[in-house]
Amino acid sequence: MARSDRPRLAVFKFASCDGCQLSLLDCEDELLSIAERLDIVHFPEASRRMLTGPYDIALVEGSITTAHDRERLTEIREQSGFLVSIGACATAGGLQAMRNFADVSDYARTVYPHPEYLSTLETSTPIADYVAVDYELHGCPVDKYQLLEVVLAFASGRRPQIARESVCMECKARGNVCVLVAQGQHCLGPITQAGCGALCPAYSRGCYGCFGVKEQAQVGPLIDHLRAHHGMTLSQARRSLRAYNPAAEPLQIIALQCDKDDVSGSKKGSGGHDG
Template sequence: MGAREPARPRLGVFKFASCDGCQLTLLDCEDELLALAARVDVTHFLEASSAVGTGPYDLSLVEGSVTTAEDAERIRSVRAASRRLVTIGACATAGGVQALRNFADVEEFREVVYARPEYVETLATSTPIAAHVPVDLELQGCPIDRGQLLEVITAYLAGRRPDVPRHSVCFACKRRGIPCVTVTRGTPCLGPVTHAGCGALCPAYGRGCYGCFGPSASVNLPAMIPLLRSDGMSDEDVLRLLRTFNAAKFAALEDGGASAEAPS
């Protein structure tokens, strides 16, 4: 008898509170997805297949934030069954847009949005996966970048550390030869404090960065916020700009030392 082929690494993809956009990024890999499917056993991925596999998983990709008590329990089960766990997207890494509830009264939201709010069970906050279980890598973005996702998966298959840039969007603008929209147009831009990964998409079209990829590795909000004000933004405008896709992460940075300069 011939030698048995070695078992392929098992991949699990899981969804929590999110819009599914980051899972769709994986499906949008198209040609690369075919090559990937030949290298891994996609054991659990409900966005792509109704087949429900069980762990253990060599690599788990988790999209979405924790917004219910059931979510908090389920992510612990996923972590226990996963050799490596990578969170993908702003919801999983920062609580997402739904983390705006963290700065308001969730009961008021529930009363306004739902016709029968008594049937809706939810936590008062939306929190990232890392607030509940250890995470091996956070892949930021809203949605994530397809190239970065493929790098993470192939790196773990090859047994090496993924090479994901930690610099800011400003570096991407320089590399692409994009003029600084703040200097040339006076346009407010979060590029100096935002993680690279989008390819400087908005500045390439003359728009300021909205912070879709969350804070970069080195962030100086006490210096950034006065610059935004000097570009004509009110305190309310600055607050709204910071509290969008990655509201909780930027707020944590404010609490960690920028609160004196942040609008109240």
């Protein structure tokens, strides 16, 4: 492929920790060949060269928390062929979406002596709340091999091959003992999307859901089970649902039910929402 014909890749950041875009730089063995295959024309964390669009593929990290960022996102969408949101912040608001369940002015007063200097929205929301997104890659952080797969797939015009099953499937494949059944640990594996390789159970701890909620997750029944049989308190349930992907709808629904102290069998279905 002639150098000028290479797909143009851009990386953008909103409110985030930089960890998901860092995953690209953490591809130590692959980075230089990726840079041959794609023209990385906008990646401020890595380069002073920041070319204007249009871009063939845009990777977008972070959540939308300011009016200015909302406008910037709209411009990015207009300039981009495929727009891929990467990570828990971009796909489910990130940890900072905990503000969505609090009074943000209280938050600002807690952290800053002069909250009036700040400009921030009441909420932290996923990219797909504002613009059309071609693909959402889960994870806090994303898995670098999944990120490579997504980038290379869009670069060659095919859909990414990313498993949408639960962490439990990876856990079984890895041969882990089930930490929920055997040890009674509060494991969110059954409702969490695969991708991490069932890392936490492999390290003897329950999954805490950093890869976000899987499609058709039965959030209510799992929480109900953990509360009934494994000593999970309402407060623990609420905190585990409002953590790394708090704006994911199936988690929000059950967290709200926890708020009402009303996690009952009849009301807890997630309704098949996609996280």
